[in-house]
Amino acid sequence: MRIWIFALTLAVFITPAIAHDVQPTGLVNIQASASVEVATDTMQAVIAVEAEHYDPVILAETINKKMAWALATAKPYSMVKVKGGQYSSHQKYHNRIFKAWRGTQTITLESKNSAKLGKLIGLLQKKLLIKSLRYHVSKEKIKSVNKTLVKQAIVNFKEQAQVITRGFDKSKYVIHQINVNTNNRRQPVYYAKSRMMADSMVAEAAPAQLQQNSSTIQVNINGSIRLIN
Known part of the structure; x- marks a missing residue:
């Protein structure tokens, strides 16, 4: 009401x-x-692939494979808008000695059907990192x-x-x-940040548990x- x-x-x-x-x-x-x-009527999730490797070419290939898997997993969910993010990488050092390249790429998922998006997030959690989940009021x-x-x-x-x-x-x-x-401005209601569920911890991915809230216009x-x- x-x-x-x-x-x-x-x-x-x-x-x-x-x-x-x-x-x-x-x-x-x-x-x-x-x-x-x-x-709030729209749920948005930002999910990322993060990996490390001493060879930047292999690093990019690893991230591309995981992103391709994520996009293929999301494709059947027609009610979910999918937007790819930019790929970025940087060098990691320890005691001024180069150790590896670290790369990150994100995708943004948005839908008014929180049940469908929650289920998709549950599947993607097997390989990807959830950077943030939030609800907001649609334009x-x-x-x-x-x-x-x-x-x-x-x-x-x-x-x-x-x-x-x-x-x-x-x-x-x-x-x-x-x-x-x-x-x-669409005031977000945050649910979680930086979550990842390892494959060994789950036999089957469970839908993300989210709660709607309200916002003042x-x-x-x-x-x-x-x-x-």
């Missing part, structure tokens, strides 16, 4: 009469906001919720404008300037009105 929360902050500043100020007098600054807590859901929040924030703004107008014994107001901010409106007698 969604829990709607409408937060409102008011800042009132009457513009002082300044001889050389070209702005009109009687300006009032107002801030209004509307927010809602929504359930589509944020866009849909923002439409409702913008309407409510506008109502809040107008209500405060009316209260201020009557409070200062003015007959009406006009909007001087207004800004609407819907820049909601907010729309802010700030602007100024001019009071008119």
